[in-house]
Amino acid sequence: xxxxxxxxxxxxxxxxxxxxxxxxxxxxxxxxxxxxxxxxxxxxxxxxxxxxxxxxxxxxxxxxxxxxxxxxxxxxxxxxxxxxxxxxxxxxxxxxxxxxxxxxxxxxxxxxxxxxxxxxxxxxxxxxxxxxxxxx
Amino acid sequence: xxxxxxxxxxxxxxxxxxxxxxxxxxxxxxxxxxxxxxxxxxxxxxxxxxxxxxxxxxxxxxxxxxxxxxxxxxxxxxxxxxxxxxxxxxxxxxxxxxxxxxxxxxxxxxxxxxxxxxxxxxxxxxxxxxxxxxxxxxxxxxxxxxxxxxxxxxxxxxxxxxxxxxxxxxxxxxxxxxxxxxxxxxxxxxxxxxxxxxxxxxxxxxxxxxxxxxxxxxxxxxxxxxxxxxxxxxxxxxxxxxxxxxxxxxxxxxxxxxxxxxxxxxxxxxxxxxxxxxxx
Numbered sequence: 001x002x003x004x005x006x007x008x009x010x011x012x013x014x015x016x017x018x019x020x021x022x023x024x025x026x027x028x029x030x031x032x033x034x035x036x037x038x039x040x041x042x043x044x045x046x047x048x049x050x051x052x053x054x055x056x057x058x059x060x061x062x063x064x065x066x067x068x069x070x071x072x073x074x075x076x077x078x079x080x081x082x083x084x085x086x087x088x089x090x091x092x093x094x095x096x097x098x099x100x101x102x103x104x105x106x107x108x109x110x111x112x113x114x115x116x117x118x119x120x121x122x123x124x125x126x127x128x129x130x131x132x133x134x135x136x
Numbered sequence: 137x138x139x140x141x142x143x144x145x146x147x148x149x150x151x152x153x154x155x156x157x158x159x160x161x162x163x164x165x166x167x168x169x170x171x172x173x174x175x176x177x178x179x180x181x182x183x184x185x186x187x188x189x190x191x192x193x194x195x196x197x198x199x200x201x202x203x204x205x206x207x208x209x210x211x212x213x214x215x216x217x218x219x220x221x222x223x224x225x226x227x228x229x230x231x232x233x234x235x236x237x238x239x240x241x242x243x244x245x246x247x248x249x250x251x252x253x254x255x256x257x258x259x260x261x262x263x264x265x266x267x268x269x270x271x272x273x274x275x276x277x278x279x280x281x282x283x284x285x286x287x288x289x290x291x292x293x294x295x296x297x298x299x300x301x302x303x304x305x306x307x308x309x310x311x312x313x314x315x316x317x318x319x320x321x322x323x324x325x326x327x328x329x330x331x332x333x334x335x336x337x338x339x340x341x342x343x344x345x346x347x348x349x350x351x352x353x354x355x356x357x358x359x360x361x362x363x364x365x366x367x368x369x370x371x372x373x374x375x376x377x378x379x380x381x382x383x384x385x386x387x388x389x390x391x392x393x394x395x396x397x398x399x400x401x402x403x404x405x406x407x408x409x410x411x412x413x414x415x416x
Contacts (some may be wrong), residue, residue, distance in 0.1 A: 021363050026414055054355050075353040076415050077360075114359075 004100055007088045008107050015108060024113055025077065032079030035086075038072040051124030053117045054078045058125060060132040066093055067136060069129060078121065081114070085125045097133035152377075153180075159189045159336040159378075163199065170203035178207045182214035186375040186389065187336050188344035190218075197226045206252075212236045212244075216393060217315060217343045219308035222247055234292065238393075239299035243292030253279040262286040311394040315342060318392055322401045326390075329408060335382055346373075346387040352415050354388045360411035366404050 018024040042059050049056040054075035061068045069090040073079045088104070089097065104126055105111060105119050114122070144150040151169045154162040161180075170176060178200045183190050193209050200207045208229035211220060215237045222230055230247040234240055248256060258265060258276070262285030267275040276282040303311070322345055323338050331350035338345070348354060358370030371386040372379045379386055390404060 022360070022414075025360060025363065029414055054353060075355045077356050 002096060002099065004088060004092055004096055005102065008102065008104065011084055011087065012108055015113075021113065028080030028084075028113075029076055030080070031083040032073075032076050032081075035072060035079050035083045036070065038070055042070070043072075049121065049124045049128050051127075052078065052121035054121070056082060056121060056125060058082075058128050060129075060136075062136055066091055067097060067129075067132060069132070071125070077114075078118070081110075081118070081122055082125065084108070085122065085129070089126075089129045094133050094136045097130065100130070151176075155378075158339075159184070159187050160340065161191050161196065163195070166196070167199060167203075170200060170205055174204070176200070176203070176205040178205050179210070180207070181210040181212075182220075183217065183343060184375075185213045185344065186373040186378060186387070187346045188338075188341040189336055190214075190340045190342060192340075193227065194225045197228075201226065213343065216303070216311075218312060228252060234296035234299060237296075237299055238302060240292045240295040243289050243296050245296070248279075256283075258283050258285065260285050306394065314394045315392060318396055318398065318401060319343075319345070321398055322390060322392060322404075325401055325405045329405070329412070335387070343393075344389050344391045346389045348384060348387055349412055352412065354386050356415050357388050357408065357411050360414060361404070361407040364407035364410065366407045368404070 014027065015024060018027055038057060038059070043057050047057040047059050049058050049071075052073070054073050056071060056073045056078060058069060058071035061070070067090070069086050071082045071086060073082050085104075089100075105122055110119055110122060139150045142149075146152065151173060153169060154165045156162055170178075178196070180191060180193065180196055182193050193207075197207045197209075206228045208231070209225070209227045211230050212233040213236060214220065215232045220230070227247070228249045229252075232245050232247075234243040234245075256279070261276070265276055265282050265285045267277045269275075319338065319342060326332055326334075326345065326347060329349070333348045333350055335346060349357065354370035358368065361368060368391070369389045373386070373389060392400075
């Protein structure tokens with residue numbers, strides 16, 4: 001199991017722990033609160049993620065052969081989703097990111113929690129991360 | 137949008153009547169526009185879908201007619217809430233929608249003053265609209281046939297008629313009295329929520345109440361109350377220009393019909409408070 005797959009598994013386990021939907025949301029909101037604030041200078045149109053109903057900004061930094069991602073959103077629940085995606089993909093090598101071939105929305109059973117619009121936002125984030133990896 | 141599709145842009149065949157800080161129709165500005173734009177076509181909503189604001193369409197028609205303008209009223213949001221007397225209002229066109237009036241989707245109706253029927257061209261042609269046709273020319277049947285190309289939405293039309301019968305059965309006097317009462321209760325209860333922001337008072341409003349909670353994004357509230365089985369809409373409600381004018385991205389909008397009661401409002405308030413406490 002790759003590093004990325006292991007991280008997906010961890011988050012999946014955490015989400016599966018909550019049977020009640022509202023509790024699941026409380027958990028996602030708490031994750032969003034843990035997200036490091038993104039410097040205002042990065043909140044520019046070029047860093048916006050396409051496909052999100054709320055505004056999501058995502059940036060990438062390359063250090064010691066690995067890619068690190070930082071991001072945020074103006075909506076609190078989406079912030080939680082950003083946190084999850086960053087946890088999964090940040091601190092990975094370009095090769096690891098290029099090799100990822102899994103349906104994260106399906107794996108995390110996000111379709112049960114978020115609307116198709118927000119699912120496409122998560123897909124948009126992953127697409128941008130893969131673009132960063134392709135161009136690194 | 138329909139004006140843009142026609143190639144009209146602001147100042148070039150399209151003018152927009154201003155509203156005041158309570159979202160009320162600015163009659164002085166309207167009159168100025170009518171003076172400067174002879175033979176205008178005026179299109180206005182009866183009740184705003186985004187804020188529930190009721191426009192005085194009788195006065196709008198009267199003023200427009202003084203300057204020989206033609207008036208089209210969008211009554212999609214009003215028919216479910218208030219009695220409409222088209223003879224009294226004197227509108228030239230009045231459009232209604234079934235799915236906003238307890239009827240099926242995909243069907244609506246438009247009232248057209250008889251004097252405009254003859255010159256009005258259908259937007260599409262098809263079976264059962266044609267009087268004579270050959271290679272040189274074709275002629276259409278009279279109204280309403282010329283507007284009813286092809287197979288009609290038969291089930292939809294029957295359903296719509298039943299919905300209107302139902303409204304008449306309940307009675308507009310009852311509908312208006314119940315809604316006004318519950319709408320006032322909704323407003324009172326919402327006002328008790330800390331940090332709530334409204335954009336209009338409820339003096340001339342019905343049906344919808346639009347607001348935001350300071351520091352929170354409407355999207356988050358919408359998701360959470362949905363999980364608590366409360367159906368409301370968040371976002372710009374297809375009314376982006378007014379949101380832009382107010383400097384907001386959207387609102388949380390609660391919509392009431394005559395079948396809603398105090399208990400529904402109480403359930404909404406409980407869900408809203410819970411959502412706010414989760415997010416703050």
